[in-house]
Amino acid sequence: MDTRVSVISIIIKNDEAATAINELLHEYRQYVVGRMGIPYRDRGISIISVVLDAPGDVTSALSGKLGMQPGVSAKTLTAKL
Template sequence: MDTRVALISIIVEQDDAIEELNTLLHEARQYIIGRMGIPYRAKGISIISIAIDAPQDKISALSGKIGRLKGVSAKTAYSNVITPAEGGAGD
């Protein structure tokens, strides 16, 4: 399956969601290129960026699951960088 590079931006407003968020990210670890977390203590939130290279459906599913967590907002930005699956039409 073709993969696509994307960035998932996450804002965590409730600490209760952090454990479940980390579980979701752990389950997607084979696709995650990198992760940056910034605790914004003055506002009581955490800002997290996830760089990911995965099939479109995996990215959408992960972003959707994250966005459904109570106290968490997520947005995804997709690049135009798409890598054809091995054995695909481009090989």
Template sequence: METRVALISIIVENNDVIDDINRFLHEAGKYIIGRMGIPYREKGINIISIAIDAPQDVISSLSGKIGHLSGVSAKTAYSNVITKAEDRK
């Protein structure tokens, strides 16, 4: 199995779904490299960036689940860095 490095950018306009987002991120926790959250209080939104190294289907699934939440936008940028699972440390 191959893994890929990607960045998932999330904009949250509906704070009622924060618990759902955190649950999805917790489920994918073993693949997450890092996470940054920025509350933009003046606009009433939250901006979240997730760096992830995971199989393509895991990245797509996570981004899709988050992006389908009401009041949430999620976009993924993929790197060309692909690693075979057995080469991971």
């Protein structure tokens, strides 16, 4: 199956969404190359960048599920390799 390298950028405004986000990332862990989380306390948000090597439909599914969580924004950037 063809895979692509992508980055999903996640901004969390609602701390209560953190559990659901971590469960989703755990569910898709086989595709995760790495992740970095930054708590931005001055703004009351958290920012997570997740690098994936996955088929396009898997990346889209994860990004969509993340973005449906209350108080969460998720956007995906896919490399042209």
